[in-house]
Amino acid sequence: MMLRPLLCCFALCAVVPNVVAGEISIGNESGTQVFTLRQGTTVVKFAPGAGANAYSIRVDDVEYLRQPDSLDKLPGVGFGNPILYPTPNRVKNAAFEFDGQAVRFQPNAGGNFIHGLVNRHAWQFVRSRSDSKHAAITCVADFRDGTALHSRFPFPHELYLTVTVSDGAVRWTYEVDNTAGTAAVPFGFALHPYFVYQGRRADTYLKIPATHWMESEKQLPSGKLVAKDQLGFPLGEFMSLKGTTFDDVFWGMKPDQPTVIEYRDVNRMITIAASEAFTHLVVWTPDRPYFGVESQTCSTDAHNLHAAGKTSEAHLQICQPGQTLSGWVEYQFKKVSDTFLAE
Template sequence: MFGYNIAKHPVLDQKMICLWSEEDHYRRSEAKLLPGFGSNLCSFIVDGLEYLHQAPMPVIGTKFFGTPILYPFPNRVRNCRFTFDGVEYHLPDNDGGRSLHCLVADTPFDYEIPVVKDDSISVATHLQILPGHPVFQQFPIANRLDLIYTLKNDSIEIIVKITNLDEEKRFPFGFGIHPYFNIFGSKADTLLHVPAKKWMEAISLLPTGNLIDMEKSPADLSIPTPIKGLTLDEVWYGMDPKKPQSIIYQTINRKLVLKASDIFTHSVTYTPLLEPFVCVENQTNSTDCHNLYSRGFEKESHLLILNPGESISGTLQFSVEKLS
């Protein structure tokens, strides 16, 4: 049985959509969504275990927690600007001369009433960025982002659709998520697996465009690796939908599998040494994708470009499995 209610987030005082599944009066899985705060998936619980880190966090605060949406660019943009089709775009400086983590992390999305089916429950949210919208002032190309969240007994799926609503301009963009996953047990017993093809060499967290073999990267995560002692903030290239990323929790005998469709060619891992979380961020493109693209690194950046009226879709999924 699946159901939902609408409550208030205890910290942000935001409307929160709560989805759940039950079996014989036992709550098997839960998901909580904040449509008015960036359509943030702020909670994902399976068999009583909360996999997403909650707000507020002592250092990061309340803007980044749960699963922030990174759009229309993930992570950093060099010098807060880029040029595309002869137009220079200027973005806000929120990272010491760079733009960091998109424009919509706390932007209100519209939402629809959840839909209950025999084997799932779904809720749709969308953000339409048109003239007059605050985000349009910073990135003046009309567009729409649609997200559908579907909860099953042991998984949450996010269907992503982006549409260029502009009548004249091409829309250059990227999409990503920035989930903060909890750690169960020790970091020595928590393994990270990122089966990428290459590591993106970077200077001051901005990729150079050079692709480096995994064995020469700061940590070869193509092999499951304990996160104890890792201080990564790295971009990975060449993700394969048939080889999903995962976090392996040996202490609780569980694996969180992070599946993504083929538009998600990149990933970022963030493993702060002293924090009780790890971030594994599926992205459609590289950090600083617009500037890499303009420098000729088209393959490496994987900047997505939609002509007027065009759309593109992709799928993400978190699923919990028992270790064999």
């Protein structure tokens, strides 16, 4: 893909604040450039320069994500919906080996590395578009030779991300472009939403449509899969988040079986659908006013599990030279009746 003409076009319009093109506006908050995408009653705020974080999702004037006090706190993790790439969640000992090449990260979680490289990266704008049903923006993180990202993850490629807003839904589509590469790119892609409780935690229910829980120690999966009938909680059925302390990886997600969050006391729900690449889900329910339901294309520590021969359990994505790989996650928001939630 040729970026130069698109970036030049953007540079011309970016000097004018609050440019409106259909349902997309550009502004500035606390020194951070923000795109506001609107369709119907759905409004999304997106900051490419702060890790490509779609940090605010409002539907019917209800905010679903944890907000920072100021956008200078947005880069990294902690607010909105950060992108985790190329290593979702933890990498044991902050290192892995792939095809004989050793990669070492700077530890940032004890002796481990966590949450990937792009959630603090200033992504480049590529294009925006809107029509009567959608508003979308595309940006890119460049891992090609000579870039800062390549120096930390030495597999040349480009990662494109498109955020598409429709009325009542938001979709993230990634594309790993290795068409100009000469070596395979081993990666995982994930979202790390900070969903806020809309009502009481006891009345917030989650359905995880996985087939297995992954055994782990200190949030690092061993690769052992435990079937849902051997667990002490109802995997695959709705369960209240009251009293839960999940920080766990689940395996066996299918495209035709979405994850569902129900806020039963306020009659709202979120359905999380994903393409077939997203076989794993991380659920995190700390004792805080927010929680995480993280769609992942691979397991936590996937690179090391793959190297240990646990390829199915890891589901590490490998983009071969001359190839592109893509996938998507979509959040669908609904206001529902008491009768619907009781069924």
